[in-house]
Amino acid sequence: MANASEVVTRRQQLVDRFARKLDKYFPETGEMKSWTISELEKSLMDDVTALARDVIELRLEVDAKRVSEVSPRCPDCEAALSSRLTPAHKHTLFGVVRYERTYGHCPACGRAFSPSGLGVRLREGLL
Numbered sequence: 001m002a003n004a005s006e007v008v009t010r011r012q013q014l015v016d017r018f019a020r021k022l023d024k025y026f027p028e029t030g031e032m033k034s035w036t037i038s039e040l041e042k043s044l045m046d047d048v049t050a051l052a053r054d055v056i057e058l059r060l061e062v063d064a065k066r067v068s069e070v071s072p073r074c075p076d077c078e079a080a081l082s083s084r085l086t087p088a089h090k091h092t093l094f095g096v097v098r099y100e101r102t103y104g105h106c107p108a109c110g111r112a113f114s115p116s117g118l119g120v121r122l123r124e125g126l127l
């Protein structure tokens with residue numbers, strides 16, 4: 001989970017990346033590229049879609065509310081769960097977004113849990 005200054009930095013990286021994409025439409029120097037409307041539409045769709053994926057991924061990464069403040073306990077034996085992050089992905093309107101998902105397991109009885117499973121809340125909010 002990122003702290004507030006990391007969020008500002010990561011947000012600025014997104015802004016800078018999109019600003020660089022705008023350069024192909026509105027170059028600060030040199031000639032403007034000749035576009036057909038169809039080419040412009042296609043290019044914009046690709047750029048905006050990529051931006052949307054980046055926004056979702058960053059939001060998932062830095063959303064402090066995704067981490068439960070309460071240490072989860074095993075619903076079977078009440079032992080404190082251990083957790084680990086694993087890569088995950090989700091198909092969205094903008095394509096596949098990647099994020100880390102928390103999985104918990106109970107060191108006492110060996111049960112395993114996903115955030116959405118069995119009422120054990122390792123993550124809250126988005127996903």
Ligand SMILES: [Zn+2]
Nearest residue numbers: 074077106109
């Ligand atoms: Zn247990």
